[in-house]
Amino acid sequence: MLFQIASFLLDVVGGLLTGACLLRLYMQWQRVPFANPVGGVVFALTDWLIMPLRRVIPPVGRWDVSSLVAAALLQLVQYSLLTLLLGAASAWAWLPWLALFGLARVAVSGLIGLLIVYAVMSWVQARSPLSDVIARLCEPVLRPFRRIIPLVGGIDLSPLAVLVLLQVVMIVLGHLQASVMR
Template sequence: MFFQIATFLLDVAAGLLGGACLLRAYMQHQRIPFGNPVGRFIFALTDWIVLPLRKLLPGYKRWDFASILAAFLFELAQFVVLALMVGGGYAAVPVLALFGLVRLVISGMTGLVIVYAILSWVNADSPMVDVIDRLASPMLRPFRRMIPLVGGFDLSPLALLVVLQVLAIIVANLQAALLR
């Protein structure tokens, strides 16, 4: 029971901090200004680790490698603590952290698409709507080219969610096969 609780708490902490770092990198890649509430929250949550890492690993063009490295480090720390609790399996920790980072990207994209779909139905006048739209639109664009509107409804978020779930299954099976 203790191990399950610790695993859950570590997963929440690494997911929140790592996801914030990945969102920071994605927002910078999409050139979304950080003056909005989402951007200010992301900066407040990640500046303490990203800024020192940026001195070691500068960005290139629109890619913020320091934020991506920070997300990986959070996943790595999570699996190091779990390996210490179990008492072994240290060789697999970097591989688990890499798979954890990929799962974090997939779950972050899934969450973003779900929030986008809900906000598109509600038609909210929030400053976050523009930010969420600018973040989700590049992922939805290929699906919108292939899937026409059905009765005035955009089914591209649903199609993207299906693809993301398939990717999550593939990643989980690939991880299991590599760690056998």
């Protein structure tokens, strides 16, 4: 029970910080301005880690590599702490792989969250700076699906299709991660 509680708390804190680093990377890549509530939260959660890394790791084009490295380091720390709590000496060799799968799972979970918020906001027609940011972040993912999936009765089903696909990706990642741990 104690391990489950510690694992859950590490998942929450590690997922939140890793997700914020990945969101910072994605917002910069999509050139979404940070002068909005989302950008303020992202900066508040990530500046303490990313700013020192930027002194060592420069950006590559539109890619803020320090944000990606910070996210990977956070996942590595999370799985290292879980390995210490579990006392599994054999798991140390697989730590980079576990962190990589964890990073992918956080990215997919974050995208699922963005798409759900986007869908709900599209139903209620909320006009706010937040809805514009969410729409700009979701559009690149939805655009290819909108080319294939027609409107059904005036309703865009592309977010639903992407959510189903992302859930399949989460299942695959979960199984891959579990197979690495065995």
